[in-house]
Amino acid sequence: MKAMQAMNASVRNGVFFPAFFLTPVALALTAILAMRGGFARASGLFGLSAVIYLLFGLFLTMAINVPMNEALATVEVLQTVEDAQQIWNDYSPRWQFWNITRTIASGLSFVVALAGVLSLNSQRKGA
Numbered sequence: 370m371k372a373m374q375a376m377n378a379s380v381r382n383g384v385f386f387p388a389f390f391l392t393p394v395a396l397a398l399t400a401i402l403a404m405r406g407g408f409a410r411a412s413g414l415f416g417l418s419a420v421i422y423l424l425f426g427l428f429l430t431m432a433i434n435v436p437m438n439e440a441l442a443t444v445e446v447l448q449t450v451e452d453a454q455q456i457w458n459d460y461s462p463r464w465q466f467w468n469i470t471r472t473i474a475s476g477l478s479f480v481v482a483l484a485g486v487l488s489l490n491s492q493r494k495g496a
Contacts (some may be wrong), residue, residue: 371446377438389430393423396482403485408492414485418478425474433467 396419404412441460447453 374442377442390427393419393427396422403489408489411485411488411492414481414488418482418485421474421481422478426471426478429467429471434464437464
C-alpha cells in the first residue's frame with residue numbers, strides 16, 4: 370500500500386500533465402488539420418482516437434481511478450498485516466480492473482491514431 374501511495378503521489382509532475390491531459394487535444398487538432406488538408410479518412414481515425422482516449426483514458430481515470438487513489442492516500446498503513454491485507458484486498462481488484470480497462474483503451478487509441486498516420490502516408494503517396 371505504501372508503494373501505491375508513493376506512486377500516486379509522484380505522478381503529479383510536469384511531464385505527466387501534457388502527456389495525459391493534452392493527448393486528446395493533440396489528436397483532435399490533428400483530426401481538424403487532416404480534414405482541412407483533404408484527408409477525411411485520416412481525420413476520422415484521429416478523431417476516433419481522440420474520443421476513445423478522452424472517454425476511456427482521461428474520463429475513466431478521473432471518475433474512477435483518481436478518487437480511489439485519493440481515498441487510498443488517506444489510509445494509514447496499519448500495524449497488523451491482516452488489517453493492511455484487508456484494505457488492499459478491498460482496493461486492488463477494482464483498481465486493477467479499471468486500470469486494465471484504461472490501458473487497453475489507451476492502446477486502442479494508439480492503434481487507431483497509428484492507422485491515421487498510415488492513412489495519411491498512403492493518401493499522400495497516392496496523390
